[in-house]
Amino acid sequence: MNWRNDLPSHPLSSGERVLVLEAEPGSERREALAGWLERARGGQALFSQQLDCDFSQGGVWAGVAELLGALLPRIRAVAPALLVSHDTELTAILPQLRETTRPRHQSLVELSADQELFQLHALRRADRLVHGAIELLAGFRAADTARGPWVLVCEHFDRAGDLARRFFRELVRRRGEHLDLTLLVAVDPGMGDATCTELSGAGRVSGVRLSLAPQAQAPMSAEVQRANAHAARELEHRVQGKPDAVEASLASLIQLWEQSTEPENAPRWRTEGLRLCVRQGYYEDALRYGEPLVLALDALCDREPKARWDILGKFCACLSITGRGERAARLLEEEVVAKSDDPALLARAFQTLAVYHLRYLPRRDVRAAEQCVQRAAEAVSRLAPSTDEARTLSIVNNNALALVRLHEGRPDEALRICQASLVILDEHFGPQGRPLQRAALMLRLAELFLFMGAHDEALAHYSAAIAIDPSQSEYYGLRGVAAFKAGRFVEAEADFRQALALSPPHAEIGVNLGQCYRAMERAEDALRVYSFALELEPRNVLALVGRAQVHELLGQPERACADYDAVLLLKPDDAPVLANRAVLHYEAGRLHASVADLDRAISLASDTPEFYQNRAVVLSDLGRRAEALADLSAYLRLRPDAEDRAEVEAKLAALLDAPGQ
Template sequence: MSTDSVRHLWITASTRAGCERLLASLDLPPLLAHVDAHRRLRGPYTAAGTLVRQLVPATRSTRPGLAEQHDVEILAVAPELRTIVPCSRETLTALAGPDERTRFYPKARTTQLAHGLTEFLFEYLSHPGVQSRTLVVANAHHADGTDAELLAILLRRADPGLLRLVVCGLEGELPGELATSLERHALRVVPDVAASPAELRPDKQSRYERAAWYVTTECTSDDPWLREAYASLPLAERAALHDARATELESRGEVSLRLGAIPFHRERGSDPRGAGVDALRDALDHCMMMGFYDTLLDLGRRSHALLDWKTQPERCWLVTTKMCTALTVLGRPDEAAALYDEACASSTLPSVHLQAAYGRAMLYTRFYDNGRLDHRQAKAWINTAIALSSLLPDRERRAFSLTFNENGLALIEMHLGDLHESLRLVTEGLRRLDEEVSPERKRLHRSVLRYNRAQLLTAIGPPEAAVQAYTEVIEIDPNHSEYYFERAAVYRRMGRLPEALADYDAATRLSPPYPEPYYNRADLAVEMGDLHAALADFGYTLELDPTFLDAYVNRASVRYELGDREGAMRDVAAGLAVDPDQPHLHCLRGLIAQEDGHLVEAREAFTTALHHDPTLVAAWSNLGVLSFGQGEVDAAIESFNGALELVDDPAVRGNRAYAYEHAGRWREAIEDYTRMLDRASPDREDPERGELFYRRGLCLLNSGDLRAALADFQECIALGGSSADEAQHELSSRGYDQLDRLRTASPTAG
């Protein structure tokens, strides 16, 4: 069967056997790997982890250093590789145990991991002698959200000539992001004839053997012959099979099995409320620590189905608080609030009400949408948490709980506008931890407090103090990318551009890729005059996030400055596809249309830009130039007025002066030229000064002020250059062959 050689493939076979039969008929590049994405096998990153476990060991000899460059993302998806892949970029967040963890990864964490894994694959395949490869992913419709996100990114970013993706997944059952990416980047292939699952059946005949085989597939087989055998067994026999399978998998010591197959089997074994809950708790803890929040919610719901608030309130709350954190990070605050309400209604444990009060405070001050934020309500809830914390009997625990909740109060005070009180609370918290908590404990939260202090000093203190505060937290947590990213902004504000650039470099090096440091480094490169470096970083920003609108705006401008008008227009079109109302893109569209002689389109573009942003100086200015060029001098003056009401730009004022001059409005032109001369460089070799004296002299001549005109022409001629020749010519054309004659004819002042 022939296939499109430049497209990824999407096979929509209804059975695994159908997919395998179709695969065998395709003319594809050599196989890189054939992986199963069914989330029941290993939970988050089932497919990615399988792929990495196959590729990484060989790189130790063939590509030394490659795995280490991607240690964070490799170990996140395949923790079993920790014995052969040392991690040199771990942050305090990654190193903190569950009891010390007070900071959790953002929602975008899995996106960063996906891009890091994508870069690993690209570098792996770019090795000399490595040919194009095929990656086959089965059961994509059963993939965990982490694998689905990775596949969607790979489909968009991977060149099929380098890495050909063949994704097997049923239409209508795929996660939305993956389905969209397949529709856009893959060729759909449908088998001509459905294949029977019997083609993949094991040589097992008895009902028990078939059921046992089904369990060894982690109950993922789509063969009804196996499923029926399993369903026909008595519950006790099925439970025994699940127990045996779980024990076998546990003996392997592979962490990722504890996120998928092991809890699945323990839930269905002989002790679901004991061993099952324990297995789910282990998976919950891991997903919480790693930021695998969608999976955590599934595990949490399954845990609650086996737990009882009346007899196991502590265990119920541990599940609930993790689910609330996940829901909050995922932008689902109402569901988190409902779980807090349920927990408080189900338990009188002080710890439940203390932590729920803090959680509700954060919803009101940070996570509800803008229309529902209520910082006063947040303060009421956080004060409840602080009051309960003050009653804790253990000194260290009380000190930490007070500090933790007062840090929440500091955030609320900041939102209420009292930054100095916020800084006081953070500083007091650091003092309390230093005095009342053992120095080896709560290292992560101490760093969080120092980071918050640096952020507050950035807002209210001298920049030198902010830099020092960021430097202190970096010394404590040197692999935290965001600290360098934020310190770079302070350096840039201080004009210390080389240090800012070094910090952006560190931010990109210490983390799996995320767009912001590349975008900011590109913007800094523009300021430093390195347009080609800016172009590369804006481009990579858009590779990471094709909806990053400001990157389109700025890359279009850089391309325009470099003379790549076609590239600029491609960026304009791509950016307007993201936001049809983006004014800067419309302005650039107008500028290019104007240069191409498409004046109607140019006027429409400038007008559209001003409709969406009446404060856009460039649109006013360019519209004025366009109007002047079409002989609409009064309209040009109005446009220049619009620009100058916003910013006193010398170039715009010069254009308005010239328009006034052409309109015969001499006094207004003279005023504009005078203001420009007042601000012009005093350097007598500056050609702009000569031009300004010449133009003002013309206006003075035409207004009848011959004495002042003489003075300006004298200045112009003394400065030399082309303007001096024009001044001399103007005098001759008016019958003043010598400046002395003009001086004699000039009326006496007064």
């Protein structure tokens, strides 16, 4: 990266999409950014905006919310239908809109009270909101008759949350050219190189380093701190009893209290930030709220088990979901198992640890998971058995034990355990009680039936979960996969399409729908949805392989080869893809390239008979008959009952009889 020492004087003429400015924060940097933006406006920019992306100032969607808020009046005037089709994304990013707009599709995860929340959003749900907001802007630009470049200045980009950074990165990558967008991001000293690397996949990045004098931060006076405490109280009073207003004001509440005479009031709102992020599936950003709380856990919770779990349970869930299972397990051991004797708290900790041993730790340990389930059961036995808490924890423990039995290869016993949990639900909470817990149990039963090959029963239980929560996109996706595995492609297609209709753009469902269309021999439809998935996730290997195979079906070998090339950049050791590309090289007359791919494929999967058979064909064409003979012999050795054995033996005889052998 070559760094310049001045901002370009004509920000719209270079054709660059991303400019990273590294400089000391403060008034001089703000003036430089304002001057650059003013020159952009003078250069006939259609839309220009300076945005503050600082998480501490604006929360999870800092910068993004400001951008959408600025454009909202124009979108409402030009393309009001977009406000309906993108209501999920808009109300997530701008919670104040919920006063007048309710999303058309809300699942029970959004609507259930905290004590009834037995499921969390999928990890990629937040990505869908990002892509949905980008689709909103693209749709607005297509509908708007005014034309001209867009220029955005993102101040404090290095202090932005995970989702905000992802939004601007994906906006440039997916729609930078369509919007004729130039993005200037300002970061603190030392953050320039990392930011350039982060944004390099979005478009061409240039860097500028300005030598600005550090701006001394004067200590905050007691008078200002008292004023902040007063402002915090007033804000609390205004948002009291208004959950959407609380969410919109959360960053201000935390900052005001932290910079006041009463900073001990800030953790309450940090806890609320953690809670909201977990509910909404913003797991990376939730960690920013939770980290200071966990560091001060003993002081904040003292001997309050519920308060401890409210923080630690949510924080560890975010750690495990985002691939930090080892730290999550260590925290539970150190902060609950080692410090608490509360039976409910211990039960939850051991149940969670059991799942970690099966799903989130580097090495699966079924025995350790079973021991955790046993210790959780011991803790539950110390509770009064007739309480809702004891019954709920018993059901959760049963689910964990069923997972253990499944991993032990005992699905029948896992099924019996889950059915016993269903009896507890029916007897103590009624057929309509605990809907999310019931839906989760239906999903586990469906998973078990699917594992056992009982497709009809699996589909019936997925349908039962859908009946409980008909707006949950994930359920339709899961039932679609089960229908696909059962060969019921029309039903699978309907479920995948419904999953897409209930959710902002969803790459995984797009891939599954592509697989379905390919099985139905609807190549053009498969090509369309694979390409849709790859626009969202260019590194999605399954979509690349699927699209390559569709290109082959459509007689487009060079496009297929390009997709296989992309897969092998991501997974150089994918033997089937190497073999597939080898066939394309052979058909194009690139025999040496074909042999090279097959050599590599065989080195990776030496027990795959077809690889030897294919290489024998290429080697024979190259005149390397002895090697071709060896490969055909290897094919027959690996597949002694091959249907084409007579044909292969005839080829062997022909090679042996050929001149020069």
